[in-house]
Amino acid sequence: MKNYLFLFLFTWTFAYGAVAKAKEKSGTIKYKVVVNGEERSRYGYTELHYHQNVVKIQKVRSGNAQQIPTTPDEATYIDLTQEKIFDLAILNTGNRFHTASAIADLPEVEITEETQEILGYTCKKATLLLFSNRIDLWFTTETGLRGTPYPQGGLTEGVVLKMVRNGSYELVADAIEFIKPKKMPALLPENLGEEVDKVQYRARIVDNYxxxxxxxxxxxxxxxxxxxxxxxxxxxxxxxxxxxxxxxxxxxxxxxxxxxxxxxxxxxxxxxxxxxxxxxxxxxxxxxxxxxxxxxxxxxxxxxxxxxxxxxxxxxxxxxxxxxxxxxxxxxxxxxxxxxxxxxxxxxxxxxxxxxxxxxxxxxxxxxxxxxxxxxxxxxxxxxxxxxxxxxxxxxxxxxxxxxxxxxxxxxxxxxxxxxxxxxxxxxxxxxxxxxxxxxxxxxxxxxxxxxxxxxxxxxxxxxxxxxxxxxxxxxxxxxxxxxxxxxxxxxxxxxxxxxxxxxxxxxxxxxxxxxxxxxxxxxxxxxxxxxxxxxxxxxxxxxxxxxxxxxxxxxxxxxxxxxxxxxxx
The missing domain is CATH 2.60.120.1570 (Peptide-N-glycosidase F, N-terminal domain)
Structure with a gap:
């Protein structure tokens, strides 16, 4: 009887663990913008890519609208192996530059007991205050993906499927596409260009506009x-x-x-x-x-x-x-x-x-x-x-x-x-x-x-x-x-x-x-x-x-x- 009980508990624990924390995968998550409960497609959307311990976050403009020539290509990369974050900008001139920071410098989040289901995944809630703004992060470990569409708001386990700022502005996961690792290229570019500090990085972006x-x-x-x-x-x-x-x-x-x-x-x-x-x-x-x-x-x-x-x-x-x-x-x-x-x-x-x-x-x-x-x-x-x-x-x-x-x-x-x-x-x-x-x-x-x-x-x-x-x-x-x-x-x-x-x-x-x-x-x-x-x-x-x-x-x-x-x- 004891052997049967032990086998049941072991099987249940293994199965529960598999659901709670899925095996690491590669894929892409698309996030829509919601303001005061209404979707705002004119703001475009945010994409999160995860592959081989690297996260790439990039905003995608809506529709076929042509960007003004001085609009730079920007992306944020979270290298979980190096424990670093890289912000990269490529100007229309081809000039590229980046700024680097440590993951350890991100603000800490407080995990609550609240849960919410998003796209069929059970998410926990984390909160923090950022420049007097209340940030709520709903994250899950069930997808096998990692990262966040809002890196300045800190990192959690697994992946964030929803970010809420001051209860009115939201980034909400709209779709998840899993990609076979062999078919997904490396995310972090070999050439990040000149390294500058955060102040100079933002100043160059602004000056370009x-x-x-x-x-x-x-x-x-x-x-x-x-x-x-x-x-x-x-x-x-x-x-x-x-x-x-x-x-x-x-x-x-x-x-x-x-x-x-x-x-x-x-x-x-x-x-x-x-x-x-x-x-x-x-x-x-x-x-x-x-x-x-x-x-x-x-x-x-x-x-x-x-x-x-x-x-x-x-x-x-x-x-x-x-x-x-x-x-x-x-x-x-x-x-x-x-x-x-x-x-x-x-x-x-x-x-x-x-x-x-x-x-x-x-x-x-x-x-x-x-x-x-x-x-x-x-x-x-x-x-x-x-x-x-x-x-x-x-x-x-x-x-x-x-x-x-x-x-x-x-x-x-x-x-x-x-x-x-x-x-x-x-x-x-x-x-x-x-x-x-x-x-x-x-x-x-x-x-x-x-x-x-x-x-x-x-x-x-x-x-x-x-x-x-x-x-x-x-x-x-x-x-x-x-x-x-x-x-x-x-x-x-x-x-x-x-x-x-x-x-x-x-x-x-x-x-x-x-x-x-x-x-x-x-x-x-x-x-x-x-x-x-x-x-x-x-x-x-x-x-x-x-x-x-x-x-x-x-x-x-x-x-x-x-x-x-x-x-x-x-």
Whole structure:
């Protein structure tokens, strides 16, 4: 009897073990993407291959969609023998590189007693927290395969058939194909290319997607130095105007589809100027008979005149039938003397920054930021050292799939009172003294969902000046008020570490700490979006009214405002 019992227990244990942990095999698992309970086939799927103690994980795009040329081939390999993980990328140029890490460095998982059946296999649940995300892994040892479609989430016994992130995003095994080992090639490539660390690996992948146009590289913007501009309109050469306070370059910008995002990145530091200054990066539209180029080359008086009610002239500030004003990309403000004055003034508990970096999303201007364009930068100053500025335009694809090129968006600059040629006699924006700025514009047929992107900053640097006083900006379309806005920044003290030359008052406040009309020394000003969705095609008039502060002796206030209309084609 005892022998029969022993034989039964031995047979049951062997059979159970065979089910619980199958003999090692080779094969492929396909995982679908499920978001909030719904399958998302447009995300493609993930494939896991297992053969001879090596796991390969690779994402497969959906359908027959063509990938953009810069999309790299990426795969992750888990070598269970070497106990290493390799991430491999092959660029469209053929260049390949990889990063390696140890399996021992993966996060540990906690095994629970919960089970779930997936594709007929009993799976156990493992959990972990990863960067504050809850990860649930359902794994089984019954398939004879090993690995996980989500290696950053740690390894388990057997193979993971489902990964759930924060209860909403899932990778779920959809099919398993077992392959005879003799028919499956070795998974780990012999040539992994150059080895780099994880930071450089990811940076190379990102850089491969991003198109960067370096417009200016450490160019000097200053006053009073000798200027020798190239003859004619030469692409790629830097021109200096307005005594050297405006730099300009003709560049070739990429032709991209509407799903791209574009950012302007500006890096600036003082080369001798101690003061906070108004800065602007702009583009010059050349779609009409006259452009702002005329003013830069031939003087401000060559630009179309705008008259206020007192008969004062302002040059090139509004759109006309024959002229489009400069299109402002970014309004920024230099801090007090960053870098140049860092060693000349020490303040307790403040470590000065080396430069200011401004990076702003200007994707709403994408239709204008393609093809050949004149891009400029202005920093108002009267210093021979002035400032050093670099500018990159960065284009980020919205998808790795090739999109059809469509003309979806409409862009029209309509006013800009920032006197970019301040140091060459262009008038300050003082037309608001008992008056309003008026501009007539046209919306083409087929354009809808129009909005105004509005940038406004007040100036007048004394206690009674508009730099330090809140003023209401009222906007009217065809006589009807559509928007009221008070530009104001109360967070200027956060920029103290960029302002070594700022004056320090007896009470512990620095000049750079003071709140201002829509700007701070060391900041960029965000445009305000004003919806004009009911605007119909045809001719309209816009008015901007601001209660301009009164003069005090030689001190006066002015407003730098710029506006561009953006719409969508039906």
């Amino acid at each position: 991003v198109t960067t146009v370096n417009v200016f590289d450490r160019e000097q913007i200053s006053w009073g130095n000798e200027i020798n501009n190239p003859e004619g309109d030469v692409s790629g050469e830097t021109y200096h105007f307005a005594g050297g306070t405006v730099i300009l370059k003709k560049v070739k910008l990429p032709e991209v589809t509407d799903d791209y995002s574009v950012f302007a990145k500006i890096v600036q530091y003082s080369n001798g100027d101690a003061y906070d200054r108004t800065g602007s990066v702009f583009m010059i539209p050349t779609d009409k008979k006259l452009s702002f180029l005329e003013g830069l080359k031939n003087g401000a008086k060559s630009l179309p005149k705008y008259l206020d009610t007192q008969g004062k002239e302002y040059q090139g500030v509004i759109v006309t039938d024959e002229y489009t004003p400069a299109l402002e990309l970014v309004r920024f403000f230099t801090p007090f003397g960053i870098r140049h004055f860092n060693e000349k003034r020490k303040v307790a508990e403040v470590n000065w920054e080396d430069s200011t970096v401004y990076k702003q999303d200007i994707s709403y201007l994408l239709p204008e930021l393609q093809g050949e364009a004149w891009i400029g930068a202005f920093i108002g100053n009267y210093d021979k050292g002035g400032h050093i500025l670099s500018l990159d335009l960065k284009y980020y694809p919205g998808s790795s799939v090739v999109r059809e090129q469509t003309k979806k968006y409409w862009v029209q600059p309509i006013f800009n009172t920032l006197n970019l040629m301040e140091m060459a006699g262009q008038e300050y924006g003082t037309m608001f003294d008992g008056d309003s700025l008026k501009v007539t514009f046209n919306v083409p047929e087929g354009v809808k969902n129009v909005r105004l992107q509005y940038i406004s900053t007040g100036h007048g640097g004394w206690g009674g000046g508009d730099e330090f006083n809140q003023k209401s900006n009222e906007l009217f379309i065809d006589g009807q008020k559509v928007f009221t806005h008070i530009p104001w920044r109360s967070d200027c003290a956060a920029f103290r570490k960029y302002n070594p030359a700022s004056g320090n008052f007896w009470n512990g406040i620095s000049s750079s700490d003071l709140s201002r009309s829509g700007w701070c020394p060391g900041s960029a000003t965000n445009p305000v979006t004003i919806p004009l969705f009911d605007m119909e095609a045809g001719t309209h008039q816009l008015q901007v009214a601001i209660p301009l502060g009164q003069r005090e002796g030689s001190s006066f206030s002015a407003w730098n405002i710029s506006g561009v209309l953006v719409g969508e084609y039906e």
